[in-house]
Structure formats: C-alpha cells, structure tokens
Amino acid sequence: MTHQIELSAVNKYYGAYHALKDIDLSIPKGSFVALVGPSGCGKSTLLRSLAGLETISSGDLIIAGKRMNGVPPRKRDLAMVFQSYALYPHMTVEQNLTYSLKINGVGKAERKRAAADVAAITGLSNLLHRYPRELSGGQRQRVAMSRAIIRNPQAFLFDEPLSNLDAALRVHMRKEIRALHDRLGATSVYVTHDQVEAMTMADHVVVMRNGVIEQQGKPLDLYDRPSNRFVAGFIGSPAMNFIPARSTPDGRALVLDLAEPQTIEFDYPLPAGRALMVGIRPEHLVLAAADAAGFRVDVAAVETTGAVTFITTATTPEIVVALNGRSAVAAGESVRLTFAASNVHLFDAETEQRLA
Amino acid sequence: MKRLFSSITDGRGFDLVLVGVPFTFLLALSGLPLAYNILMSFQEVDMFSLGSVIRPFVGFKNYVDLLTQPETMSILRNTIVFVVGSITGQFLVGFALALFFWINFPGASWLRGLFLVSWVMPGLVVGAIWNWILSGDFGVLNFLLQQTGLLNGNIFWRSDPNFSLWAVILANIWLGTSFNMILLATGLAAIPADLYEAAEMDGANAWQRFWTITLPMMRSTIGAIIALGLIFTLQQFDLFAAITDGGPNNSSNVAQYWAWDLSFRQYDFGKGATISVIMTVFVMFAATVYVRSTRHEVRG
Secondary structure, three states: OOEEEEEEEEEEEEOOEEEEEEEEEEEEOOOEEEEEOOOOOOHHHHHHHHHOOOOOOEEEEEEOOEEOOOOOHHHOOEEEEOOOOOOOOOOOHHHHHHHHHHHOOOOHHHHHHHHHHHHHHHOOHHHOOOOHHHOOHHHHHHHHHHHHHOOOOOEEEEEOOOOOOOHHHHHHHHHHHHHHHHHHOOOEEEEEOOHHHHHHHOOEEEEEEOOEEEEEEOHHHHHHOOOEHHHHHHOOOOOOEEEEEEEOOOOOEEEEOOOOOEEEEOOOOOOOOOEEEEEEOHHHEEEOOOOOOOEEEEEEEEEEOOOEEEEEEOOOOOOEEEEEOOOOOOOOOEEEEEEOHHHOEEEEOOOOEEOO | OHHHHHHHHOOHHHHHHHHHHHHHHHHHHHHHHHHHHHHHHOEOOOOOOOOOOOOOEOOOHHHHHHHHOHHHHHHHHHHHHHHHHHHHHHHHHHHHHHHHHHOOOOOHHHHHHHHOHHHHOOHHHHHHHHHHHHOOOOOHHHHHHHHOOOOOOOOOOOOOOOOHHHHHHHHHHHHHHHHHHHHHHHHHHOOOHHHHHHHHHOOOOHHHHHHHHHHHHOHHHHHHHHHHHHHHHHHOOHHHHHHOOOOOOOOOOOHHHHHHHHHHOOOOHHHHHHHHHHHHHHHHHHHHHHHHHHHOOOOO
16 A cells, blocks of 8 residues: 555654654555544644645655655645635635636636536535635535645645534535545545544544644544543543542452442453553443442433433442433432443553553 | 604604714814815905805806916826825835735834834924935935935935925825835735635745735725825825925925915915815715725625
C-alpha cells in the first residue's frame, strides 16, 4: 500500500509551547483518517501543518512522495474545507468553485464545464449563479466541498466541516461526505471533536491529547481495545464508566471501590492484588439475575428514549447503565448489576495504561 | 382630548412626533439655509440689501456672469486638480500605510494611532506648519530636495504660480492621509483571515490574493473613502487661507475659497451663493455615491 501522506517525528512549537509532540502518522492512499480529541489537543494544528498554513518545527512531512516541510500551501496541491466554509463572499457559487482553476490559468469554457460537472455531483446545479449569502448553511457546506473536489487534489483536509450545521443535517452530511470520498477514491484527513463523527466516517481514527497521539487504529479496535484510560473515556457514547478497584490476592475477584466496597467474582485471569481502574461501557452492564454474581447499587435516576433506558446510580463514582428497550427499574430502588468478563477494560491505577 | 393624548403617547401621533422632530431640525438648520442660498444665487445682493429677503430677481445673470469671467475656467480647473490630486494622494498613501500596519508587527496599532495626530490638528495649524516646510529660502522641503540632488535652485512653493496649488495639495494629502488609512485599515481588518487561507490553498500567491480577495472585499470601503474624500476636499478652506490665500493671481484659487472671497471680501453675495450652489450639486453627487457604496457592503 502506498502512503499518500507520511509524518515522522513531527514537532511543532509556538514559542515555548509544545503543540505537537513526535507525531508519526501514515495515511494510505484512498483512506479516510479522522483526527479526534478535545479542544486544544493539537488536531487542528496538525491539519494546518499538513496544509502548510502552519510550519512544523522539526520532523518530516511527505505528501505523495515529496518532502513538503517548507513548501507554501499553494504548492502542496491539497484542498481544505474550512469550519467557517471560507467562501469568497464577493463571488458567485460558480466563481467560488472555479477560483483555483482560474488562478492556475484554466480557460473560461473549461472552467464552466468543470463547475457544471462538480455541481452535478454535489447537487448545486441550479445554485451556480447565487452568492454565498443567498445560500443556507447546508448549501454553503456543499459549495465548500465542491470547491475542494473540483481541484482533484492529492488529499482533502476537513477542519470540523459539520460543526456549524444542525444535528439532523450533520448526520446527513456525514454520510454524504463519506459517500463522496468513496466515489472519488480520495484521500481524506478529517478533524473533529465529535467521536461519533470520527467513528462513523473514518477508516482510521487518530485520538490526540495535549499534542500527543494517544492511540490510532480502526474505529472498532479503538472501541474494543482502548490503550489507555483517556481513549477509553473518549471513544463511545455514553462514555465508559470508570470504577477504582483492587484485585484480590488470588486474582479471582475484583473489589470495586464504590461507596461501600463491593466484591464481584469472575473467572478471568486478573493481576493479583493490585490497584486498578476498571472500565466498563454502559451498554455492557446488565441487571443481574438474583443468583448470579454482581454488585448492588442504588438507582438515582432513570431516563428512557424508548429504544434505550439509561440508569444512573447513586454511587460514587456515578455509574451509567444503558439497557436496550424499556425497564421497570425506578429511581430509589436498589438493583444488582453485572457484566461479562470479556467486556471489562482494566487500566493501571497509576499510569492509566491498559493492562493486557 | 384624551384620544389625542393617547395617540401622541402610543399611536399614530407618536410616530408623527418621532418623524417630526428630526425633520424640523433638518429643515431649520439645513434646508432653509440651502434654499436661501439657492434663492440668493438668482438675486442681486449687495451690502445694502443683505438684510432683506426680497431683492431684485436677476434670473441666471449671476451664473452667466460667472461663466464669462476670465478667471472662472482656471479656478474650476484648479478645483478639479485639487480634488483629484488630493484624493489620489490621500488614498494611495493611506492604503499603503494601512497595508503596512496590517502586517501587525509589535507596536503596529499604537503607531497607527499616532498617525491620527495629523488628522486631529486644526487646518490653520497644519497650514502654518507647512508654511515653514514649504518656505522658499529656508524650508525643509527645499533643503531635502537639494541634499538628495533632485533640485538645484530654490523653489518658492507658495509664491510660484506653477507650484502654489501643489503646495496646498501636498499639505492636504498630509492632512487627510491618516483618515484614509484608518478607514481602510478597518476595512482590511474586516476581511476574514480564512478567506486568505482558502485562497492560499487554492493556489493564489500574495499578489493574486490582493487582487482577487483584498480589493473586491474592500470595494465598498474604497467607494466610501473616495466619496468622503471628495466631500472633505471640497470643504477644504483653512489650508488655502493659511498657505497661499488663493494666489498668486488665482493660481491656487479653488471654487470653495473663491465663493468665500466673492461673498466676504468683494461683497458680491449673489455670485458667492452661485458658486456654492454649483458645488452643492457636486457634493450631492458624491454623497449619493457614498450612501450607495455603504449600502452595498459585501460581508459574509
């Protein structure tokens, strides 16, 4: 597999502030990569460094086989879709789309044809002579995408392109962007703070925090085997529950540090007698049968969407349970919870790294 | 009575009061003087009839007389040169400075503020300063031009008919540049930075970005600044009074100064009013351009 974009040991400093720390990332041709993390994690800086809008302080940045470290953005042949769309307000949709072609000296007739072709793909055909201010948010978003598509670039860079849209349109555009990506056989790098977007759209998810890549891999690998507590808590919605615990000396049971210590036994090889952080996703917690192993909690609140019922416990830390369908459990009751041993994520209490 | 009162506090009467107050103000302080000025341009007015409104009606005689006077054409030409020269100079230098400060080096905004000093100074003071600079025998300008080898002898800027008008233009450019700069800087700051980034990604170099993003986005600001420039330069009076007094031999005289000269030095109020009317037409034109350009702002 050829790599369209390769970053090795990339560092970026703003004065004394270390914004990107030893970033290694290889993006195969044709893949859809999502950079995700909380704000200030460096994902946008990384994208802008790819674009050339920021310069990297050290390391190598290779795009389509060429080292691009000091190359200005206009010579990198990358197209970017901005969060604000950054449409040229004084130009019609058609002029917006063909701006890059015009700059590169493409003739007028050819420009018109290219605009018509792209507009047909993105559904802008009857808006070509409108100005951006006359378009709705979703239409502007499409213009921004079309402006990138028309260039047939080495890669598409998306900087939180859906964050200005309402929830319904966001879900719709998510699919549309992914469909376009597949149809064009493009290479895309997509920055978002929304892990759902990252999980649903990308082939490869890169989770960042404080300028460091915490983990990267296929979306479900990140979900199934988060390599540390941060990734575990970041991927998945509602977020994973974390319960401080200690394994018994024989390694046959966990003592959960809830308001009162609760012991849960299961036949799973545990590191013996060790302080742990137990991670368990809300959807992996179930109500225990009367005679089964489990731990007792008091219910603080029950919320239901009809399809899913969320139970929040009165324990410290709070535990969220997501049950399929409806439940007869009511606030104030006491219930017993359990989980399959295979669904437990164990992290070192100190380092917060995953234990095998 | 009660209905009338309630109408005034909350109803149609209230609307009429809201419109009426500013309308009365405008009529009394702008409309009447303007109408009176137009009326005077069709009358024969001298020192003795100044106090009465009803004066001998002379039709277009003032206009015809003015147009046949030998100095009229050269004064109108001077006015055009003054307006075009001043606006061009103020705009170009102002835009260059605005772009320069746009780089946003440390202290840029502080330094830019200092430039406003020229604009807040009274015209007569500016005139006095430029009198020293332009002075033929010991002026700084002549000194600089000679030291740099551009000039051999002295130029008597204020008393040489070939240079007197340009002396005032030079001072006026200095006076108006900072105002141009501030307005243009505001216009530049209002252009979103991501447009430049998008254009950069689209392959545009700095020069192309200037022509395809900066200038079109500045269109309304530029329209406004040029219209305002026209209005301000046609109002410029102090510098003429301070630097050349319109001379020598009308070589630096312009319409607005001439109108004053006719009315208050030669006491030919009718002709002075006539010039004012002609200038009003031009200013109205500029004002229309200004209002239109601010209405056509392109943002977001």
